[in-house]
Amino acid sequence: MTPWLRRQRALADYTLASLARRKGKNIALVAVYAIVVFVLASAMFFAASLRLETSAVLRDAPEVTVQKITMGRQDLIDGAVADEIGKIRGVTSAKPRLWGYYYDRIVGANYTVMVPDDPEMIPEPGSVIVGEGIPRARGFKWSGAPLFLSRYEGDLKRFNVARAFESDSALMTSDLMLMNETDFRDFFEIPAGLYTDVVATVRNPNEVATIVEKGSNALPQMRFVTRSDIERTYQKLFDWREGLLAALAAAGILAFVIFAAEKASGLSAEEMREIGILKAVGWDTRDVIAMKLWEGGLVSLGAFLLGTVTAFAHVFFFGAPLFAPILKGWAVIYPDFALAPHVDGLELLTLALLTIVPYIAATLVPIWRVASGDPDAVMR
Amino acid sequence: MITLTSVTKLYNEGRPNEVQALKGIDLEIARDAITVLKGPSGSGKTTLLSIVACMARPTTGRVTLDGEVVSGLPERFLTELRRTTFGFVFQRFNLIRGLSVIENVMLPAAPLGGDHATVRERALERLAALDLADKATMPVEFLSGGETQRAAIARALINDAPIVIADEPTANLDTELTMRFLEIVRALRAEGKTVIMTSHDPRIWDAEGVDAVVEMRDGAIFGEFA
Numbered sequence: 001m002t003p004w005l006r007r008q009r010a011l012a013d014y015t016l017a018s019l020a021r022r023k024g025k026n027i028a029l030v031a032v033y034a035i036v037v038f039v040l041a042s043a044m045f046f047a048a049s050l051r052l053e054t055s056a057v058l059r060d061a062p063e064v065t066v067q068k069i070t071m072g073r074q075d076l077i078d079g080a081v082a083d084e085i086g087k088i089r090g091v092t093s094a095k096p097r098l099w100g101y102y103y104d105r106i107v108g109a110n111y112t113v114m115v116p117d118d119p120e121m122i123p124e125p126g127s128v129i130v131g132e133g134i135p136r137a138r139g140f141k142w143s144g145a146p147l148f149l150s151r152y153e154g155d156l157k158r159f160n161v162a163r164a165f166e167s168d169s170a171l172m173t174s175d176l177m178l179m180n181e182t183d184f185r186d187f188f189e190i191p192a193g194l195y196t197d198v199v200a201t202v203r204n205p206n207e208v209a210t211i212v213e214k215g216s217n218a219l220p221q222m223r224f225v226t227r228s229d230i231e232r233t234y235q236k237l238f239d240w241r242e243g244l245l246a247a248l249a250a251a252g253i254l255a256f257v258i259f260a261a262e263k264a265s266g267l268s269a270e271e272m273r274e275i276g277i278l279k280a281v282g283w284d285t286r287d288v289i290a291m292k293l294w295e296g297g298l299v300s301l302g303a304f305l306l307g308t309v310t311a312f313a314h315v316f317f318f319g320a321p322l323f324a325p326i327l328k329g330w331a332v333i334y335p336d337f338a339l340a341p342h343v344d345g346l347e348l349l350t351l352a353l354l355t356i357v358p359y360i361a362a363t364l365v366p367i368w369r370v371a372s373g374d375p376d377a378v379m380r
Numbered sequence: 381m382i383t384l385t386s387v388t389k390l391y392n393e394g395r396p397n398e399v400q401a402l403k404g405i406d407l408e409i410a411r412d413a414i415t416v417l418k419g420p421s422g423s424g425k426t427t428l429l430s431i432v433a434c435m436a437r438p439t440t441g442r443v444t445l446d447g448e449v450v451s452g453l454p455e456r457f458l459t460e461l462r463r464t465t466f467g468f469v470f471q472r473f474n475l476i477r478g479l480s481v482i483e484n485v486m487l488p489a490a491p492l493g494g495d496h497a498t499v500r501e502r503a504l505e506r507l508a509a510l511d512l513a514d515k516a517t518m519p520v521e522f523l524s525g526g527e528t529q530r531a532a533i534a535r536a537l538i539n540d541a542p543i544v545i546a547d548e549p550t551a552n553l554d555t556e557l558t559m560r561f562l563e564i565v566r567a568l569r570a571e572g573k574t575v576i577m578t579s580h581d582p583r584i585w586d587a588e589g590v591d592a593v594v595e596m597r598d599g600a601i602f603g604e605f606a
């Protein structure tokens with residue numbers, strides 16, 4: 001071992017012994033610090049993972065969605081529009097879709113009702129396929145229980161639940177209900193030939209902008225929404241929610257910084273005396289600062305690791321029970337799903353820098369001021 | 381030889397509470413001797429000792445150690461001198477509470493980067509020589525007055541400093557412990573170390589083995605006795 005390493009070891013030994021002397025105070029400090037990191041890291045892990053999941057789901061979504069706009073609002077679209085869109089060069093297929101929302105007054109939840117495109121997913125007449133959130137919201141105790149839907153006072157429609165989606169896709173399908181076209185038109189009283197919107201797939205994703213331009217020129221009353229628009233909206237939504245939590249945590253950080261600065265700026269007489277003793281027995285300013293760096297490093301790195309690991313377990317093992325309502329959305333039906341562990345290295349590094357560096361800086365400056373004086377002055 | 385020439389020391393210089401602790405001190409302190417600075421409280425003994433031990437700089441004047449001027453040295457050189465040349469026993473011993481006796485004794489050796497096991501062994505030897513080996517792992521706040529003093533002496537000796545400085549070492553000790561301390565000082569002297577102490581305790585300056593006594597009053601030297 002080189003003298004430098006031996007010196008570092010001796011300083012670290014002293015720091016550990018010194019920290020152990022004020023066990024209660026230091027544990028409280030690390031705990032407060034770790035809670036701040038925990039809140040920030042939880043928000044970060046959760047949002048990063050949601051963004052990843054959303055991107056994965058949207059990867060298979062159609063490139064372009066066409067909506068009819070009447071008086072600034074989305075209106076039902078004629079199925080013939082799909083044929084016109086299909087004629088645009090570069091469009092592989094264009095299909096009209098039927099989907100809408102249903103407000104379930106019994107549980108106060110909104111369901112997304114769709115007619116599936118995939119023939120295998122089309123349920124029998126009088127049956128529906130539901131997301132995992134709907135039986136949960138309704139409190140179904142056994143499989144095979146019929147689903148009664150009421151559109152208005154005195155109305156009751158009975159559907160059999162053919163099956164429920166797995167929770168792997170719950171972020172997108174939790175509140176989803178699939179019907180066949182006849183049941184859908186009957187349930188929502190939609191005339192034949194009219195649809196909710198039209199979706200188009202494009203051979204070459206680079207041509208999406210050109211196709212949207214051509215389509216907009218040919219059908220000026222239609223709005224063209226691209227997959228990247230939707231993805232961007234989702235990303236912004238999750239960014240916004242993460243930001244909300246980060247803003248809450250920022251208040252925590254601010255409180256912590258004030259706490260750290262207060263602790264650091266007002267070195268107690270005991271600490272000043274200790275620095276004086278160390279200097280008198282032959283430590284120089286660099287030794288004292290190196291020792292305090294060890295102390296700050298051990299406290300902040302320890303708290304950072306504790307906060308991050310707890311946040312990781314909180315988000316990925318326990319499903320973020322503390323922050324899920326904010327991060328997943330305000331709804332009656334919360335998706336029930338396990339997030340795929342995903343850690344953004346750059347974000348984690350930023351978090352580390354934002355939490356470790358200010359703490360060390362806040363504690364180091366006053367130490368340097370005290371330690372750079374003569375030991376005799378320090379001790380008076 | 382440690383030589384002080386026209387040394388003055390001002391505290392809070394330029395402020396309303398300015399105090400002149402030393403007024404033009406000229407003094408020679410012999411190596412390989414026991415020197416006692418005596419005088420009442422506020423006479424400047426501790427300030428003079430701090431300047432000799434490179435813990436404070438004189439406001440004016442010059443201090444030389446074995447012919448080398450040390451009063452104008454930058455901080456890192458003064459630190460080097462404190463590490464290698466001086467061992468300091470403070471008035472209230474100034475051990476760090478919460479740490480064990482051996483951790484306190486090993487403190488001056490930490491920045492030198494010596495081998496941990498060797499330093500620990502040396503610390504245990506110093507403690508054994510002062511009858512403290514069995515208290516090595518005890519937190520210092522549980523030591524008696526005499527044990528605390530001996531722990532402080534062991535710490536002053538850990539880097540094998542040739543000059544041991546002690547500020548009012550017997551201020552809080554009874555006669556038996558004072559006699560014990562004087563035995564230790566004589567033993568150090570026999571090992572060839574220079575000992576410089578401050579005291580207003582006649583048991584110290586009248587003790588056998590003391591080579592020189594310097595009397596101070598109001599920041600000035602009042603008399604020197606061999």
